[in-house]
Amino acid sequence: MFQLFRKSENNRKKPMDPGNRQILVITYAFVLIFILLIGYLFIYTQFYSEDLISNPYNKRQDLYAKKVVRGQILSRDHEVLAETETDEEGNERRVYPYQHLFAHAIGFTSHGKIGIESIANFKLLTSDVYIGERLRNDFAGRKNPGNKVVTTLDVYMQQVADVSMGNRSGAVIATDLKTGEILVLLSKPDFDPNTILTNWDELNADQERSVLLNRATQGLYPPGSTFKIVTALAYLKEHSDPDDYAFDCKGSFTYEGNVINCYHGIKHGELDFTKSFAKSCNSSFANISTQLNRRSFKQTCNELLFDAAIPSPYSYRQSTIPLKSSSSIGEVMQTAIGQGKTMITPFHMNLITQAIANDGILMDPYVISGIYTAYDDPVKETKPSEFGRLVGRSYAKKMQRLMEEVVQTGTATKLKDTVGYTASGKTGSAEYTTDKSRSHAWFTGYAGREEPKIAVTVIVEDGGSGGDVAVPVARNVFDAYFGRY
Amino acid sequence: MNTIIIALSRYLIILFMLIYTFECFFVFRYPNEESRKQIYFRQNLWMFFMLLTGYLSLLLTLKDLSILWFFLMQMVILAAVLLLYHYLYPYANRLILNNMCMLLSVGFLILTRLSHAKAIRQFSIAAFTLAICMFVPFFFQKCKVFNRMAWIFAAIGIFSIGMVFLFSRVINGSKLNVSIFGITFQPSEFIKITYAFAVAGLLYQSATFRQILISAFMAGFHVLLLVFCKDLGSAVLYFVVYFCMLYVATEKLYYFLLGLVFGAVASVASYFLFSHVRNRVAAFIDPIATIENAGYQVSQSLFAIGTGGWFGLGLAQGAPKTIPVVEADFVFAAICEELGVIFGMCLILICVSCLVMFLNIAMRFHNRFYKLLAVGLSVMYGFQVLLTLGGVTKFIPLTGVTLPLISYGGSSVMVSLITFSLIQGMYISVKEEQHKLRKG
Numbered sequence: 001m002f003q004l005f006r007k008s009e010n011n012r013k014k015p016m017d018p019g020n021r022q023i024l025v026i027t028y029a030f031v032l033i034f035i036l037l038i039g040y041l042f043i044y045t046q047f048y049s050e051d052l053i054s055n056p057y058n059k060r061q062d063l064y065a066k067k068v069v070r071g072q073i074l075s076r077d078h079e080v081l082a083e084t085e086t087d088e089e090g091n092e093r094r095v096y097p098y099q100h101l102f103a104h105a106i107g108f109t110s111h112g113k114i115g116i117e118s119i120a121n122f123k124l125l126t127s128d129v130y131i132g133e134r135l136r137n138d139f140a141g142r143k144n145p146g147n148k149v150v151t152t153l154d155v156y157m158q159q160v161a162d163v164s165m166g167n168r169s170g171a172v173i174a175t176d177l178k179t180g181e182i183l184v185l186l187s188k189p190d191f192d193p194n195t196i197l198t199n200w201d202e203l204n205a206d207q208e209r210s211v212l213l214n215r216a217t218q219g220l221y222p223p224g225s226t227f228k229i230v231t232a233l234a235y236l237k238e239h240s241d242p243d244d245y246a247f248d249c250k251g252s253f254t255y256e257g258n259v260i261n262c263y264h265g266i267k268h269g270e271l272d273f274t275k276s277f278a279k280s281c282n283s284s285f286a287n288i289s290t291q292l293n294r295r296s297f298k299q300t301c302n303e304l305l306f307d308a309a310i311p312s313p314y315s316y317r318q319s320t321i322p323l324k325s326s327s328s329i330g331e332v333m334q335t336a337i338g339q340g341k342t343m344i345t346p347f348h349m350n351l352i353t354q355a356i357a358n359d360g361i362l363m364d365p366y367v368i369s370g371i372y373t374a375y376d377d378p379v380k381e382t383k384p385s386e387f388g389r390l391v392g393r394s395y396a397k398k399m400q401r402l403m404e405e406v407v408q409t410g411t412a413t414k415l416k417d418t419v420g421y422t423a424s425g426k427t428g429s430a431e432y433t434t435d436k437s438r439s440h441a442w443f444t445g446y447a448g449r450e451e452p453k454i455a456v457t458v459i460v461e462d463g464g465s466g467g468d469v470a471v472p473v474a475r476n477v478f479d480a481y482f483g484r485y
Numbered sequence: 486m487n488t489i490i491i492a493l494s495r496y497l498i499i500l501f502m503l504i505y506t507f508e509c510f511f512v513f514r515y516p517n518e519e520s521r522k523q524i525y526f527r528q529n530l531w532m533f534f535m536l537l538t539g540y541l542s543l544l545l546t547l548k549d550l551s552i553l554w555f556f557l558m559q560m561v562i563l564a565a566v567l568l569l570y571h572y573l574y575p576y577a578n579r580l581i582l583n584n585m586c587m588l589l590s591v592g593f594l595i596l597t598r599l600s601h602a603k604a605i606r607q608f609s610i611a612a613f614t615l616a617i618c619m620f621v622p623f624f625f626q627k628c629k630v631f632n633r634m635a636w637i638f639a640a641i642g643i644f645s646i647g648m649v650f651l652f653s654r655v656i657n658g659s660k661l662n663v664s665i666f667g668i669t670f671q672p673s674e675f676i677k678i679t680y681a682f683a684v685a686g687l688l689y690q691s692a693t694f695r696q697i698l699i700s701a702f703m704a705g706f707h708v709l710l711l712v713f714c715k716d717l718g719s720a721v722l723y724f725v726v727y728f729c730m731l732y733v734a735t736e737k738l739y740y741f742l743l744g745l746v747f748g749a750v751a752s753v754a755s756y757f758l759f760s761h762v763r764n765r766v767a768a769f770i771d772p773i774a775t776i777e778n779a780g781y782q783v784s785q786s787l788f789a790i791g792t793g794g795w796f797g798l799g800l801a802q803g804a805p806k807t808i809p810v811v812e813a814d815f816v817f818a819a820i821c822e823e824l825g826v827i828f829g830m831c832l833i834l835i836c837v838s839c840l841v842m843f844l845n846i847a848m849r850f851h852n853r854f855y856k857l858l859a860v861g862l863s864v865m866y867g868f869q870v871l872l873t874l875g876g877v878t879k880f881i882p883l884t885g886v887t888l889p890l891i892s893y894g895g896s897s898v899m900v901s902l903i904t905f906s907l908i909q910g911m912y913i914s915v916k917e918e919q920h921k922l923r924k925g
Contacts (some may be wrong), residue, residue, distance in 0.1 A: 016852075017848065017851060017856070018736060019733045019734065019736060019853075019857075019860075020848045021736070022732050022733045022736055023733055023844050023847055025732075025859060026729055026732070026844065026860070026864065027840075027841060027845075029842045030837075030840055030841075030844075030867050030871070031837060031841065032872070033871060034833060034836075034837045036880075037833065037871070037874060037878070038770050038830055038833055038834075040878065040880050041826060041829070041833075041878055041880075042830075044787075044790070044878065044879075045790070045791065045794060045795060046824045048791075049787070049790065049791025049792075049794070050791070051581070052773070052787055052788065052791050053782070053787075053791040053792050055773060055776075055788065056786060057773075057776055057785075057788070058788040058792065059804055059807050060788060060792040060798075060803065060807075060822075061790070063792075063798065063802070063803065063804060135492075138488075138492040139488065139489045139492050139493070140488070141488035145619055201763060232502075288672045334490050423740070424701075428921050478827070485713060
């Protein structure tokens with residue numbers, strides 16, 4: 001096309017007609033913009049479309065099912081967690097060999113997908129086998145074998161968590177804090193995805209137990225004393241020398257007419273900052289909160305991703321904190337001990353724990369470690385990546401020492417004499433009704449041989465004391481991990 | 486057997502389209518029209534093969550025998566157009582003619598898949614317009630007074646848009662259509678042509694400051710009326726066309742730059758004045774975040790293009806109807822979804838080839854009026870293609886204009902055909918004069 005101009009010019013060998021230079025400019029401008037448009041379309045199709053089209057709003061995903069047999073979902077040890085069986089008549093059935101065990105983590109495909117079946121829907125329905133075979137199948141009218149999705153989930157650890165939880169409601173999350181891999185994601189009560197079609201109406205109608213809710217990422221709970229991690233961090237940032245802190249606990253604390261009681265009215269006596277945290281003394285933390293600057297307290301919460309988007313492969317609900325610079329002192333005291341209106345998901349709590357244990361840096365959590373063709377050729381493998389720094393390095397180190405003390409002398413001594421690894425963490429017993437004797441049992445913590453390696457968060461609904469109920473579940477999961485790896 | 490044909494046709498359509506597009510540009514290797522004739526003829530064959538495979542796969546998928554008759558009817562009309570031009574206007578520009586037929590047939594093909602009834606309606610209107618347009622070049626040669634009719638054209642334009650503003654009902658936030666004797670049409674489409682005539686008529690003799698002011702006033706009046714109708718896509722189009730024509734008429738870059746600055750200010754102002762401009766911008770920045778409302782169309786369009794991928798899902802294998810107004814403004818998304826992004830890129834290149842040829846023809850005119858008119862019509866065409874393709878692919882914010890010759894819409898296809906015929910007409914009359922001179 002450009003030759004055309006040159007030739008027509010050469011042919012005439014005359015000065016250009018008035019206006020022709022301008023027309024040339026317009027032509028070049030248009031051609032340039034259209035080249036940019038084509039380049040943009042290329043980049044979109046090649047690099048960006050794949051992520052976009054996995055959006056659940058894209059109704060075309062089911063069209064793929066006509067041409068591709070949905071691929072397998074495997075555990076980190078390549079055990080089959082979900083696969084499609086085709087009978088002789090060509091009817092397909094999705095089978096989940098571990099039945100209820102991965103109900104929320106893997107999910108299901110009918111009635112609007114959830115879990116990995118939803119996240120990786122497009123990948124499972126795409127076939128990346130050798131193009132020759134795909135063409136052969138196309139022409140023969142056969143379905144192509146869909147890609148396999150290999151997850152980071154550990155069957156044994158998930159089983160241990162499941163057995164430890166028993167019939168109680170709640171959630172267990174275990175993650176590799178050095179890589180962001182999700183090892184365990186358990187939500188109770190659960191269901192059997194194999195029979196989801198027949199039990200759907202029943203499951204969906206059960207509002208009270210909310211069986212279909214993935215409590216790990218979508219259950220919002222009051223954090224209880226686990227929130228003292230946040231309060232302690234805020235205090236450390238404002239007070240360079242927390243060793244000066246001293247408090248005499250008499251079982252309750254009153255400030256400007258607001259009363260905060262210790263758990264079951266226990267009198268903790270003389271406490272320094274570390275002991276206040278280890279013993280989880282509400283009175284002392286209410287006292288600490290009166291010395292906090294509301295704006296920087298709020299700032300610390302925001303840095304820990306409250307009221308913000310969190311990195312999560314699963315769909316989640318955002319944690320909320322009502323703290324404002326205009327909050328009354330009563331509200332601040334309630335917030336500081338994790339009561340009040342603060343709500344958090346267990347998964348978010350696990351992220352905060354990971355960041356502290358990893359010296360402040362949060363890894364991007366992921367559950368899909370790789371996509372492979374039906375013949376195990378890699379299509380795409382996930383590389384661990386940093387999400388970012390949530391906590392300053394020195395503060396994270398100080399927080400680690402506090403959380404260590406919780407296990408050594410505080411409320412989580414059930415994790416003390418472990419073999420082959422050491423654990424740290426924070427317990428919580430979060431009141432959730434006006435009945436003060438009932439509470440959700442929390443534990444969030446981490447463990448490692450030389451340095452922190454995995455983070456575990458447990459919540460048992462209406463379980464009572466975190467130290468007595470949630471810690472043993474976490475210990476079983478830690479034992480399972482360090483027994484294997 | 487059927488599955489083999491359907492699977493194979495998916496790749497064959499792309500192959501024919503690729504060869505056709507390649508030859509659109511390859512043809513420039515030859516210095517004159519005479520030596521290009523073979524390529525032009527081959528292009529017609531590729532077009533025929535592409536349509537044959539496309540309709541065959543549609544026939545096998547949808548199992549509707551009326552598709553066959555529709556295909557044959559199209560073949561008759563297309564062959565008639567090509568032959569009539571060959572005999573009546575031997576000096577016609579064959580590349581433009583071929584591209585016109587190609588774009589029309591791609592439109593028919595995708596419309597047949599989307600809605601058979603709409604395809605037939607579109608086909609009837611196109612056939613009728615093509616018949617009338619056969620006379621345009623002839624008429625253009627005989628009638629030499631267009632250059633003195635600027636004010637008549639301007640009056641027709643302003644009157645028509647004024648009527649739309651006063652009497653049209655608001656649909657989707659804008660006033661576009663008027664109905665006369667039960668026929669609904671979109672005046673802002675037809676006014677594109679009178680507008681180009683009017684601007685060219687005012688600027689071709691002398692580009693004195695006084696003349697520029699008069700033309701700017703006339704053009705501004707058009708644009709403002711369109712803004713009042715909230716037909717912002719057309720307003721932008723008219724605006725750009727005016728400044729491009731002014732740039733060519735005055736040969737002064739600062740008029741063009743002035744237009745850019747003016748346009749930027751107007752865009753920012755319209756962002757604050759009109760809520761639907763803000764919605765479109767929000768949808769442009771993050772369509773997924775606004776998928777529940779403003780971003781729905783663009784998201785669905787991007788899903789369609791992305792799901793189709795390089796090779797497309799195959800005709801009648803996708804779900805293009807999840808995109809609102811897919812037959813009109815979003816037809817390109819449907820094309821990419823079912824025929825593939827490669828096919829879509831070829832389509833863009835064919836449009837570019839038309840545009841470059843239009844502007845190239847404009848350069849060959851010594852007649853200032855022809856030159857300006859050709860620039861106006863070319864820019865009108867090129868910029869409209871850019872607005873719609875860019876909007877659908879989220880390259881630029883969505884403006885809601887049609888893809889000439891392909892989108893469903895009677896007014897749109899008529900005006901696009903008239904535009905092609907007008908440029909063809911000017912080209913033929915100049916060529917014939919040259920020929921006579923050479924003879925004499």
